[in-house]
Amino acid sequence: MKLLLASAGIKNTSIANALVEMLGKPIAEASALVIPTAAYPAGGPAAAWRIVSGRAMTPLCEMGWKSLGVLELTALPSIDAAQWIPIVRETDALLVGGGDPLYLAHWLQESGAADVLPSLQDTVWVGVSAGSLVAAPHLGQDLSDWQSPTGSVEALGLVDFCIFPHLDNPNMPEFGLADAERWAAALRAGLRHRRPDHHHRHQRRGRCRLRGSLEAVRLTSPADLHPQLERAGSLAAGGSSVIAMTRFV
Secondary structure, X not given: OEEXXXXXOOOOHHHHHHHHHHHOOOHHHOEXXXXXXXXXXHHHHHHHHHHHHOOOOOOOHHHOOOEEEEOOHHHHHHOOHHHHHHHHHHOOEEEEOOOOHHHHHHHHHHOOHHHHHHHOOXXXXXXXXXXXXXXXXXXXXXXXXXXXXXXXXXXXXXOOEEEEOOOOOOOOHHHOHHHHHHHHHHHHHHHHOOOHHHHOOOOOOOOOEEEEOOOOEEEEOOOOEOOOHHHOOOOOEOOEEEEEEOOOO
């Protein structure tokens, strides 16, 4: 699987170009399935509709796909796997919208979709906000209002770092650098209390190629913040590095 992890969608030309490169063909020749599940606890049905209809502020569905369908995770447990797994495997891109990351991680596991992901060698996972966060091995509780029935804060483990979203977005003052550092400290503290076998249960699944969106990815250190990945430090969190995503170039 190829990962395009963004904060606010296909927001500029450089991200769109990265998507085309990962698809290996123009968007107009590619198929996609959108996953709006994370939106329900965060913004309700209207938020999910905006994602699917291309009216959200995080461009995904409106990019001119050859074909587009909805993959609603909460519906999958009641559907025969033979009706949806082949469609997922044939799809070029999974467009994973934003919302509550723990809710999304829960339904990716509960639906069986997470078990299909290792077989998707050429599929592009296009994440927005929560849709990017779930690629990490762990989420923590601080970024979610929803709580898992099992208390789990684990995610997919497609990458070996954890993600703090929307860094320094002026419209989201709760996502500042100080907030990122507090979140990382809380995550690190929480992971220390986990048994080693539990902590390492979610390792990277299969072979994934990560493409940090060019709008988006900055690594953080307590002392400084650098927009260039090659110059950036890392903030340890339970053995994983932490990245913070900012909406703007």
